Amino acid sequence: MDWFTAGEYEIARQILQRGVAACFMIAFVSTIKEFPALLGERGLLPVPRFVARVPFRRAPSIFHWRYSDFMLLSICWVGVVFSAFLIIGIPQQGPPWAPMIVFLFLWASYLSIVNVGQTFYSFGWESLLLEAGFVVAFLGSPDVAPPITIVIFVRWIVFRLEFGAGMIKIRGGSEWRDLTALFYHHQTQPMPNPVSWYVHHLPPWFHRGEVLGNHVAQLLVPFFLFAPQPIASVAAVIVIATQLWLVLTGNFAWLNWITIVLTFSAIDDATFRAVLGVVPASAPAAAPAWFMGSVLLVTAFLLVLSWAPMRNLFTRGQLMNASFNRYHLVNAYGAFGTVTRVRYEVIVEGNDDAAPGPNAAWQEYGFRAKPGDPRRMPPQVAPYHLRLDWLMWFLALGSRDTRWFEVFLLRLLQADRTTLRLLRHNPYPDHPPRWIRARLCEYRYSTRAEKRATGAWWVRSDVGMLVQPVAYEGGPSQAGRNLPP
Structure with a gap:
């Protein structure tokens, strides 16, 4: 069943699995360092009080069964270790179910944290990490070719992320339409970095160019992620370049980095071979029936969940950074619909x-x-x-x-x-x-x-x-x- 596989995306699979695992590691480490003070037994918004008033069906979490700071830290440290295994590539050396189980553990563990994290875990990149971790779980191992349905669905994540952010801006403040948003953003963004001061002082024509380039990258380029090669690879490079500019000029947690990782789903092995001379491993064996069946069922499930966020993209009352289900799968993304000037x-x-x-x-x-x-x-x-x-x-x-x-x-x-x-x-x-x-x-x-x-x-x-x-x-x-x- 050649239609099921995407054998020309082996390098992309390695980047997706290891990159998403690295983001999980960062998320678990930050939880270890901050969660007890913010949400622990004596935290600012203690989890025991939250689970006492919010039922499991509204916020599925293992902590509905029992919460303690020790239990939270234990789960996080296991998450760090499992993430490290994926980064090194140990589960990927086994059968297709090995990385699948590890990724699903990371997803379920972090879901338990996010669902009780209240306002401290209400950021869009938390949901993005959960969705990405669940989807890349079904990329399998080098024993099988990357399933084409999963590769395309990862591109659908990037499309929602980029196009949703672009539509939020166009529908938002007039500063995005008159190209003045970046006159203010580098100064008023949540967490400026050392470069932000210097970029803010660049001339107005440069900032107008930034906004115009952002509109092209978010409103036009994402459609070409689904085009034939090498067009899809070119589109991916443009998205990655714009994300690297955001990395250079601000602090947005792992949002930009995981977006970069996911965008590699549109770059095929032929592009890596032509540009970098990287040669992927030899063609894997045919996927077993159980793996194909699991992937197709998951794809169908994700497609059903895609209706609400797809409709949201073209709705005047567009939601941003919203989850339409308690499992944080197939979400709506977007940010900075308006830019504060002070x-x-x-x-x-x-x-x-x-x-x-x-x-x-x-x-x-x-x-x-x-x-x-x-x-x-x-x-x-x-x-x-x-x-x-x-x-x-x-x-x-x-x-x-x-x-x-x-x-x-x-x-x-x-x-x-x-x-x-x-x-x-x-x-x-x-x-x-x-x-x-x-x-x-x-x-x-x-x-x-x-x-x-x-x-x-x-x-x-x-x-x-x-x-x-x-x-x-x-x-x-x-x-x-x-x-x-």
Whole structure:
């Protein structure tokens, strides 16, 4: 059954399996380091409370059976080990069911985490990782040729990701239509990196070209991923190039990297052979009947699930980063339908006075990646995902889900060690502060002249008090109020 196989995509299969496994490893490592403080037994939004009010049928997770930080960490460490095995290629040396079982374990384990992760795991790339892990599970091993239905379905993921993002932009703010969005984006994006400052200061014609190139790459090029070769390979190279530009200019966790990996599904072995001289392994044997049957059943299942996200792409009320089922399969993607023109940051500060007056000396807490100290260079953290820093960005934009922030302020007043490990700088290493407050500040990049004179990457100005000074006795009852419109 030659129609079933895609024998000319062996190199793509190796990249897909190892690349998705690498993203799983990063996801599990970040969960190990952050989940107990954010969502653990004494976290900001504890999982035991969540599963007590949300039934299994709405959020399938092994943690409905039982949750403990030890159990969570154990699952994550197994996930790290299994991901490493896939990166090395050990399961791929066995029969087709070997990598399938390992990938399905990673998918089920991470699904259990995401489904109880609440706002800290509500990002589109969490669902993208889950969908990718489930689909590439059925690529098999080198014992069989890559199934063509799975290879094409991976391209369908990339199409939804890119075309969905393009449609969100066209339907969103006027800045995307008048080509001015990148006048602001490099400065107001959630997590700028060291290059963002320099790109922001490029001339306006360059930024207009960025937007125009983005529209071509997201609204036109994705259709050619399904074209005959070598057109599909050329389209894939364009998508990969645009994603590498996003890698260079920002911190978007593993979103760009997994998109790059998945796009290799459209590059055939002949292209690798012609461009790089890479020769794939010899042709594998015919796929066994059980494997063919499993792949066709899964393909049919995924096609049925594709109806809702496909319809969503062409709906005026298009959803972005939405899952239409509890298993996070065949999702809707997209981001930055509008670009904010002003950057706000929440600055958290402590004070040790008995009763701080107007001239009191407040000490600032430092976060790992989000802008704080104007003289600190924005760090490169992607593909790692700092969930607390991302939520602080949404908080400054006016997010009304502030329960976690209230508890966060309380944990700082208690000098909770697990919470403090999420931060880069704790101004009170020996004892907790008596008071906590949160200020809202406006940030903009320094000009070239300002940076030469002061060394500062940012210029910030006070907007107002987000949380008035609160002490432990009263609790942070005002946390999250008075957010900007």
